[in-house]
Amino acid sequence: MWRESGVTTYPREESRRRQRRRGARPQHQGHGRLESCGSGSGGSESATTNCSKAHAFSVVYAIYNIYFHSLSKYPGPKRWAATRLTYIFSLWSGWLHRDVRDLHEQYGDIVRIAPDELSFARPQAWQDIYANEPGRPAFPKSALWHGAAKGRPPSVLNAIDIKLHSRFRRAMDPAFTEKAIRMQEPIIQSHVRLLISKLDQMASSDSQCAIVDILRWISFVVFDEIGDLGFGEPFGCLESSEHHPWCSMIFSSLRAATYRVTLRYYPAINWLMGFAIPKSVVKKGMEHWQMSVDKINRRLNLEKDRPDIISMIKRDEEGVDGITYPEMLATSSVLIIAGSDGTISVLNGTIYHLVRSPDKLAILAAEIRSAFKSEEDISLSTLRDFPYLKAVLNEAMRMCNPTPVGAPRIVPPGGGTVCGERLSEGVYVNVHSLTVSRSPKLWHDSDAFRPERWLDNKSPEFAMDQQNAIQPFGVGPRSCAGRLLAWAEMRLILARLIWRFNLLPTDTEAGRMEWDQQRTFTVLERQPFEVRLKRREGVEAMD
Numbered sequence: 001m002w003r004e005s006g007v008t009t010y011p012r013e014e015s016r017r018r019q020r021r022r023g024a025r026p027q028h029q030g031h032g033r034l035e036s037c038g039s040g041s042g043g044s045e046s047a048t049t050n051c052s053k054a055h056a057f058s059v060v061y062a063i064y065n066i067y068f069h070s071l072s073k074y075p076g077p078k079r080w081a082a083t084r085l086t087y088i089f090s091l092w093s094g095w096l097h098r099d100v101r102d103l104h105e106q107y108g109d110i111v112r113i114a115p116d117e118l119s120f121a122r123p124q125a126w127q128d129i130y131a132n133e134p135g136r137p138a139f140p141k142s143a144l145w146h147g148a149a150k151g152r153p154p155s156v157l158n159a160i161d162i163k164l165h166s167r168f169r170r171a172m173d174p175a176f177t178e179k180a181i182r183m184q185e186p187i188i189q190s191h192v193r194l195l196i197s198k199l200d201q202m203a204s205s206d207s208q209c210a211i212v213d214i215l216r217w218i219s220f221v222v223f224d225e226i227g228d229l230g231f232g233e234p235f236g237c238l239e240s241s242e243h244h245p246w247c248s249m250i251f252s253s254l255r256a257a258t259y260r261v262t263l264r265y266y267p268a269i270n271w272l273m274g275f276a277i278p279k280s281v282v283k284k285g286m287e288h289w290q291m292s293v294d295k296i297n298r299r300l301n302l303e304k305d306r307p308d309i310i311s312m313i314k315r316d317e318e319g320v321d322g323i324t325y326p327e328m329l330a331t332s333s334v335l336i337i338a339g340s341d342g343t344i345s346v347l348n349g350t351i352y353h354l355v356r357s358p359d360k361l362a363i364l365a366a367e368i369r370s371a372f373k374s375e376e377d378i379s380l381s382t383l384r385d386f387p388y389l390k391a392v393l394n395e396a397m398r399m400c401n402p403t404p405v406g407a408p409r410i411v412p413p414g415g416g417t418v419c420g421e422r423l424s425e426g427v428y429v430n431v432h433s434l435t436v437s438r439s440p441k442l443w444h445d446s447d448a449f450r451p452e453r454w455l456d457n458k459s460p461e462f463a464m465d466q467q468n469a470i471q472p473f474g475v476g477p478r479s480c481a482g483r484l485l486a487w488a489e490m491r492l493i494l495a496r497l498i499w500r501f502n503l504l505p506t507d508t509e510a511g512r513m514e515w516d517q518q519r520t521f522t523v524l525e526r527q528p529f530e531v532r533l534k535r536r537e538g539v540e541a542m543d
């Protein structure tokens with residue numbers, strides 16, 4: 001390692017070695033090459049002149065960005081600094097998370113990844129960007145990335161104004177406390193029980209062993225749970241063993257939403273969006289919204305004291321001390337997405353690593369199986385005190401971060417300081433989650449799944465690990481509202497799976513899925529993952 005411009009960098013050879021170790025990534029196209037206009041054989045003279053002017057402007061703009069912009073002093077490739085296009089093409093390819101990680105390896109822990117954006121790979125940046133500090137609020141979200149869609153009411157996720165957002169959080173937070181989750185436990189347990197019984201049937205029907213796409217089943221249970229808590233009715237995924245159209249729609253729309261957002265970087269061509277998006281996609285989006293409206297209306301007509309999230313969110317039609325009906329509509333849709341995506345990815349990632357690390361799985365199985373005589377004794381309150389279970393999930397969140405690209409913020413009017421660097425208003429900043437999760441500067445044996453690093457009595461080799469480098473639930477006023485619920489669900493689902501089944505690898509194509517070969521469109525685009533499930537000896541089949 002050496003230092004350049006006050007920023008620690010890796011030798012390029014080390015960077016190349018790491019790339020080789022991770023394996024070649026699938027080919028993708030369009031990497032930051034600016035299209036040349038050319039004159040075109042039949043083009044008119046004026047078109048040629050306009051094209052030449054545009055070309056000249058692009059060149060001047062790129063030169064300005066590279067050499068004269070206030071961020072020029074920061075390291076990074078010229079191709080990324082010259083125009084936003086390189087970033088956008090990388091984002092569209094689904095490999096932005098890995099491209100930026102490679103840039104950090106090559107250029108250090110502060111890298112310029114667009115004319116007006118810096119990526120940070122230092123733990124301190126979490127505090128500086130996302131936390132409220134005395135006399136200085138957290139950096140805001142930007143309208144570009146998080147602005148509400150036209151004609152839609154604001155939700156907790158896209159409420160950019162600080163006061164509006166804090167009204168949302170004051171109204172919602174009571175639905176996510178320890179006490180609230182205790183009240184929600186019977187609903188959560190009922191879905192986990194149905195999951196286990198469905199899997200048990202599959203394991204029984206095929207000589208006590210079944211190959212299952214565990215990602216699919218985790219998605220079913222998480223969607224049913226959050227649907228029941230957030231909309232007042234499950235999606236019925238477990239019952240039908242199929243994704244409900246609402247859930248399938250989310251999967252297919254995230255990539256399109258990422259593409260759409262990037263057009264906002266170019267307001268002059270943003271209008272193209274109307275033509276670029278196929279009518280069928282627009283229609284599906286409207287059906288999706290209508291489905292949410294119908295669901296929430298049905299729930300609001302149900303009894304008030306059903307212990308779910310909806311009943312615990314404070315309402316106020318004046319919008320002063322609670323959230324209004326339209327805000328509730330927008331927020332409950334968002335809750336289903338925010339409340340499912342991370343949990344599904346982390347649980348899938350946990351199982352992915354456990355089946356590849358039988359020694360760790362054996363320790364976890366011993367911890368869980370020795371503690372409970374009966375599966376029905378497994379409850380949220382008992383699982384809180386299981387150190388290895390907690391360590392396994394923490395390590396899975398490090399290795400399998402559901403949002404490896406991070407969460408962009410914008411420097412507010414008046415400027416701001418991140419890691420000692422004074423930045424002017426309007427600069428985009430981000431902590432790059434993938435890099436800080438896997439950096440060998442921050443973690444011992446950084447690319448290996450080692451839950452032991454999170455134990456109180458960890459071995460000295462992990463003493464220098466910087467555990468505050470990862471913040472899977474974010475930091476500050478906009479950090480995850482549902483983190484306690486996420487922990488509760490993850491502990492319960494994993495413990496009950498392991499209590500009943502032996503989880504084994506399988507040599508099918510989906511069983512050989514490589515975690516780091518998954519693409520990211522804002523969140524991870526998960527690939528099917530198969531495992532073999534075998535009911536433990538001595539455990540009776542479920543009714």
Ligand code: HEM
Binds near residue numbers: 157338340346
């Ligand atoms: C392992 C699972 C989860 C992870 C890793 C996770 C992670 C995160 C992160 C990093 C953020 C902040 C995003 C940003 O700063 O832009 C966030 C926000 C949020 N999460 Fe989660 N989350 C998880 C599960 C849940 C669950 C179960 C719920 C409950 C329904 C939930 C509800 C929310 C909400 C409402 C926000 C928006 C908070 C705000 O803007 O004030 N999350 N989550």
